[in-house]
Amino acid sequence: MNNLTIIKHKKTGIVQYPLSDHKIKIKLISVAALFSLVVFATGALMGSVFFSHSESNEAQVAELQALVDLRQQELIQHKKSVQNDIDSMTLQIGKLMAQSTRLNALGNRLTVVAEINPNEFNLSDEPGIGGADLELTGESNTAQSLYENLFNLEDNFSKQQENLDILSQLLSEQTVDQNATPHLLPLNKGWVSSYYGKRIDPFTGQQASHAGMDYSGGYKSDIIAAADGVVVWAGQRGSYGRMIEIDHGNGFMTRYAHAESINVELGQKVTAGDPIATMGKSGRATSEHLHFEILKNGHKVNPLPFINS
Structure with missing residues (x-):
């Protein structure tokens, strides 16, 4: 290696630098070390940028996945809540239908006991309702308002049931009193x-x-x-x-x-x-x-x- 020579072109001509020269060796080693350091630093910087960007993407993906999971759980809970509301309203409507049947049966019984003309008071016919043009309130129907209407209706049914039971008892007692009061001729012919x-x-x-x-x-x-x-x-x-x-x-x-x-x-x-x-x-x-x-x-x-x- 001592026999190697570095040739450099200048304006004044060609200059030769033999590697056997100690100063030349030091300069070459310094240049090589500096170049290696620059390459290493550049690679380290690029690797750092790459891995940092990759970790950032993974964190974003994990965050999005967690958000999706949260929304799915909220949706499942909402479905359960809606189904519970539907089941509760269905049960309530079933109770109201049963109470309505009882009220109709009791009403039919009262019409017989009170000798009311069934053509004038037919419980099987839908009652007429209506009126002039109504002004809409603009309020929307909600699950809460529906619940309130159902519970109010159930309360009204219960009160009507109590009143009709009392009326039925009074009419029955009145019928018993009438039947127990002398009112017939004591013989069929005479x-x-x-x-x-x-x-x-x-x-x-x-x-x-x-x-x-x-x-x-x-x-x-x-x-x-x-x-x-x-x-x-x-x-x-x-x-x-x-x-x-x-x-x-x-x-x-x-x-x-x-x-x-x-x-x-x-x-x-x-x-x-x-x-x-x-x-x-x-x-x-x-x-x-x-x-x-x-x-x-x-x-x-x-x-x-x-x-x-």
């Missing part, structure tokens, strides 16, 4: 032979007070209960002959005297119109007839207003 009040006694010919009404008819024709009640007497009773006494409650009692035969027993429950005996002339009687009395709180009253009702 006619009035003597009214309530003063009359000539057929046995003595003197003025006497007649505390009931007499009905004449065919021998052994049916005698019927004038109202619902319980038999408290069924048998022979002095001048009444064979007699039946029925307690109707509310202070009302009825008596059916001079029967030929008795068809009920003591303690038996009877319904208005049930046959309880046959017409005869037992006891103090001139011929076959029914002596009919109504007692209110233990006092004999005129049967005619009750029978006419």
Whole structure:
């Protein structure tokens, strides 16, 4: 290597620098070291820039992925919330439909009990609603407003149910009271032979007070209960002959005297119109007839207003 020579062209001519020269070697080594250092620094800078940019991209990708995952979880939770709302409203609507069915059934029952004309009050027909041009409020329907309407409707149904139950009970009690109040003729066929009040006694010919009404008819024709009640007497009773006494409650009692035969027993429950005996002339009687009395709180009253009702 000592024999190598560096040739350099100048304006003055060609100059030769032998490598055996110590100064030349030092200069060459310095230049080579400087070049190597520049190359190394450039490579390090480029690598740093490349890896830094790569790490930045990876961080952005990770951040975007995390955001996507978060939005997916929010969407899943929102779907669950919407489904829960739908299930809750469906359940609420089901309850309202059941209450509506109960109200319709109760309403139909009340129309029968109250003897309301079904053509005038038909629960199966949709009620008419409407009005003049309405001014829209501009408010939007929301899930919250729908819930409020459903709960308000359920509350109204509950109140109506309570009111109708009370009304049904009152009507039923009224019906029971009516059925337990003497209101039927005490026989199917016959006619009035003597009214309530003063009359000539057929046995003595003197003025006497007649505390009931007499009905004449065919021998052994049916005698019927004038109202619902319980038999408290069924048998022979002095001048009444064979007699039946029925307690109707509310202070009302009825008596059916001079029967030929008795068809009920003591303690038996009877319904208005049930046959309880046959017409005869037992006891103090001139011929076959029914002596009919109504007692209110233990006092004999005129049967005619009750029978006419």
